[in-house]
Amino acid sequence: MPESLTRAVRWDTVVGALLIVLLLFSFSFVDGFGNALNLSFLIGNTLPIALIALPMTMLVVSGEIDMSVASTAGLSGAVMGALWNQGMTIEAIIPICLLLGVVCGLINGLLVTRLGLPSLAVTIGTLAAYRGIAQIVLGSDAVTGFPEPYLDFSAGRIGDSFLPQAFLPFLVLLAIAVVALHATPFGRSLFAIGASEEAARFAGIRVKRQKLILFTVTGLMASLTGVFWALHYSSARYDNATGLELSVVAAVLLGGIDFDGGKGTLGGAIAGVFLLGALQNVMSLLNVSAQSQIVVTGALLVVSVLGPRVARQIVVARAGHRAAAAPQLPGVPPPA
Amino acid sequence: MTVTAPTPTPAAEESGTRLMDRVFKMRELAILGVFLVMIAITQAGNSEFLSEQGIKDLLLNATILVLVATGQSLVVLTRNVDLSVGSTLGITAFAAGIYLQDGGNPVVAIALAVLLGIGFGLLNGLLVSLGQVPALVVTLGTLYIIRGIDSIWVGSRQITAADLPGGFVDFGSGGVSAVPWLALIALAVVGATAYYLKHFGSGREIYALGSNPEAARLAGIPVRKRTLAAYTFCGALTGLAGAMYLARFGNVDSGTGSGYELTVVSAVVVGGVVFTGGSGSVYGAALGALLLTSINSVLPALGVSSVWVLAINGILLVLAISVDRIVALRVASALKKKSAAARQPAAAHTVSVKGDTGHA
């Protein structure tokens, strides 16, 4: 019993439970939370974070991080705006933007894998570089007026339900990511790389290649997010999604992904994303001021890591006492 | 079974060591080199750049970042991180400001900021070391908490230069000819910290526990105490930096210092302090800070349109760490070849000695 308890007290389970509690609470007690419009807004505004959280979780599991995601998103939004201004068709623009994201991710990946640079440093650098290039590309323009079908898709709902239209494609991506991380050899090797890169290499895992793939996918997803962002808010500006990386990192951390690598589940990460999103929504509806919301978010982060730790320590201590109290076997008599 | 292994010749071994030493000093030298080249180019493009005022500005700009980066590098050395520095900077600056606004004594105000910084450092340190939870999460949490408390406390108030004693504000921009007081303070702090880290047992233990926490525990190093001390020190320096910020900019509101943590982390990383702990120096971190802030001064001075500044900034940052890395790799492989030559029997040995004098 204590053992199953220890295993149950995992971050991701705790976060998932918290999310459910919060939702139950909000549906019953918070005015305006449960209606379809609010829920669709809640989900729609959380989607960009959730989208980037997918590859970010994998990256963190493999022991790396990409701080440049928000800038990549901003850059692809800016390019989208600039090309749109040029009169290109949106159907041609979107693939170009995604390709750009791939290039951004590839650059990060090559710097990390070929030169062996720490990814935190590299991506803090490219965070500035990509955002700067976005500024050069689009300048002070705020491009609007994208075609209605696209705007509807990224901001509209499915009929009168609470689900944004973009939610279904997200679910597909989520499913792909979950399978990739938790059920494929690729995912398995990421956990090994994150926990011990050297041991993974000695097991014949192509560490560099896997990492390069991951960074590239992260770039792709970031640019997809950038396109989605520009359409969702129907505004392409160079500073779109500024600071999104911290929200993603906070959510992923909250979801129990260990930044030392090798641990965590995508379910936890996504639960973390929606927990933060829902919490903010609920607090706003309850008229909690923005300042207090920040304190609550911070406290939640701290508690989410301290809580399970304390619980586990109590459980382990109890188990220890029990084992010690067990009757001692007499020493085995030595052979004659 | 009792056979003695042949001992390699001491001379060859020593040459390897000296080269090795150089590699390690290299890290700081590379940054210094990049910095000097950058300054030289800028001066060539704009002769006003290194005027007395220009040098003063350069140093003043770096001061606050140098202080916080020094504190941060101590924390990073212990294989932790403190993301809450930006928030702490903001709240300590405001605390000092509000005290001065009511007619307080500047020295007490600085002490107050430092004490408040120590308080938050202790909070972080206690959470990390006693809770044994990942520093990244905890300090991201305290980043939000302290910022929230700051904004609730500060509200829409702000401290402006007019509210502060003239002497305090003058102190923020004054100095001995081109060297500002603030820069002297920062220099003293960096020097003292570096000396402490090298020459005191507890300083070495900070490196040790970041290098291998498990071994540190077995070696009887008081891991929690040292971690706590590193955080407290970081908090103290951030508080000091908060007071300096107030003196320098004369202007504090609820947003002061937000987003600063990324700049600090960049400075530390560019300065060659390794994020997995145990390796790097505060000189490096300080140089990293100087390099980063100087990029921001260099580009406007060269008349680069501010549209380009951000991009160039980022690219330079990536370049700086790449160059540093490539140089390190090159030297390491040269070193390997060299020691290989040294490991060969007698004939090769003389060659390596000759090679060595060539280098000297």
Add this chain to the structure above:
Amino acid sequence: MTHPSDAGPAPVLALKDVAKSFGAVRALRGVSLELFPGEVHALAGENGAGKSTLIKTLAGVHRPDAGQVLLDGEPVAFHGPADARDSGIAVIYQEPTLFPDLSIAENIFMGRRPRRALRRIDHKATHAATVALMRRLGVDLDPDRPARGLSIADQQIVEIAKALSFDARVLIMDEPTAALTGSEVARLFGVVRTLREQGAAVLFISHRLEEIFEICQRVTTLRDGAWISSELLDGMTEDDLVRRMVGRDLDELYPKQDVKPGEVALSVRRLTREGVFTDVSFEVRRGEIVGLAGLVGAGRTEVARAVFGIDRWDAGEVEIDGRAMTNGAPSTAMSAGLALVPEDRRAQGLVMDMSIERNIGLTGLRTTVRAGLMDRNAERSRSLDWAVKLQVKYARIADTVNTLSGGNQQKVVLAKWLATGPKVLIVDEPTRGIDVGTKAEVHRLLSELAAGGVAVLMISSDLPEILGMADRVLVMHEGRLTAEILRSDATEESVMAAATGRAA
């Protein structure tokens, strides 16, 4: 079973009825032990018997759940390793615990450096003391070099130097010789004898029984965490000792079957990695076990790494089954049927935070797959099969490997690679830290594999093992192959002569 009183004075350090559990694993139960001054006391037992746990209890790393630690007859409660150290207890742990970023000198004197005025460190004195220590151990390591990148053997030597650096009343050594070759061991024993004569109490663990008989006076055996016996070694035979440890008689330690070598499976031609090894050429045939001997640092491990593709080579070629290997590509080598059991199990062999199951599964990521997805049942049964075959001692297959004893960890590494069904198997120090029983088991396994047509290259610093198991012995000296000796001609003398470069 009582301790003879003629051993001299009262015990310096003792354990009385000590118990210690980790969750459900009862690592120690009711164990007692007495260390006397001027005596080297051996601690023997199979892998997982609880030896390291006992040592950590003595050293203040673990707090006993029950029972007492007695220092000079008085019960003490160490609150941490520092307490034990301050009471004059020096410990060498089984796994090296160095600070990779600090210099060797600093590693040795961490916590008790010579000081100058104002409690500043005296760097010069530290350096000088380290040089002196190194000389005493007869090794040549630069005191200012960082510990990062030291071979396991060198790390072990630094650990020894660390323990010797203060005049401990009690010296505790957990498998200090596991990574060392004859010469270093001889030096170490010289030093231990001196300490013993000066009145220190020494506790010594080794799975090499001949070492126990060479240096120790008394032995305590543990089995499954329980105390079995404490007695003088005088008059005991190796078989007696083994029986106490294992509880039964042992199989033959070197069960080498004679096999007729088949065609060439691994062929290495003129392989060179600058500064590390030069012009290495050899072949290993199906059914053959080829030993690779040499002194520590001769470059054996480096050759294996390059062949497997971990490091790139600068010149030469490697062929497996006639297929040329790509430079620096372990995955190609793996798919060609090569397996490498690496030297450093903690860093290279295992992902310490992963379960036993997943660790063994890591080499099967390409085979335990159905429709592109992991086949969890196949993975589990593959892992279970091999864990059982190698008699890994664990509570649950889903436990992380860092809860296993050192020897059992080594078995997991072997399992992981044997599970790939290799054609060519390179084992680097395969029995380091493995108890005699298991060692025999591993040897039998290698022998069977060879009999089944696998080509085996065995790197080992355990000379008897090489002599007992190899069909042919290759010897390296300073990065070059200096000799190839057939089984019939191989003796300790001939191999050592080649290894030290005396018979080039």
Add this chain to the structure above:
Amino acid sequence: VTACGGTSKEDVKSSGGSNVTAGKADPNAATKKGLTVGFLPKQVNNPYFTTADKSGEAAVKELGSTYKEVGPSSATDTSGQVNYVNTLTQQQVDAIAVSAQDPGALCPALKQAMSNNIKIVTYDSDTNPECRNAFISQASGEDLGRTEVQLLAEQIGYKGEIAILSAAQTATNQNAWIEFMKAELKDPKYKDMKLVKVAYGNDDAQQSFQQTQGLLQEYPNLKGIISPTTVGIKAAAQYLSGSKYKGKVKLTGLGTPNDMRKYVKNGTVDAFELWDPAKLGDLAARTAIALVSGQITGKEGETFKAGDTTYTIGKDGVISLGKPTVFDAKNIDQFNF
């Protein structure tokens, strides 16, 4: 029109329609009471918006309704602002007064609110016209841009190099003002003045500081700086007052009297200007309630009375506050905001 059959900007333009407020104004309708008006500034805790919103609150209360303020804590958190529009919609307030971080991004949410019968007033920063009922403009961009150039020209004697220190490159209002400054400079009387550079300090004290340094190093002959942003002018003033350029390089722009008092008194700054943010908030509140009461609908030409003044709605639903106030050593002590 396009070759590959996709959708491009031109296609969209032709199909785009604008949302014109329906209904008819009844200037004599009674002012409704018991309404809820939500204020959504760009950033809470920003002294400027606090001043504006405080007087908005006073006006709302005076008219017998309930006031509430929500808002993001960062001025670049556009998605946060969108969330707050949504929150206010959920809470079914009667009107929202919002200062938009982005002209386009808030539109879907604002339209959603309007379709829930909530009246939208923008103040300080506008959105696209079809996403709100009315916009309270602090001063016409033209007035601000031109007067700032005039102020500086007088201070430097219509001669020498000048530069502009703006906020973010994307700040819509800043850019509009800068355009008018450039237009004003075309006047022959400024023929000896030359605008050498527009720098951007991103409304960040440190960056504005360094941009000022850069301007002075790059253009040693610089005579004056216009900073049409309160953060920028404050930082530039602080830098100048602690440097050798104090009093030699003139500085003007938009600042608050409390921020700038010290620099006016110590001679760093001669004069600067600003509208009264309190009036801005007041008018936003009154406009919102007039909209809900049906006294106006936001059409061009409608008039309504707010306090003692009667305002006329201009083109695109823009209501202008009036000319800015110039502050100098003589009058600065009469103001406190």
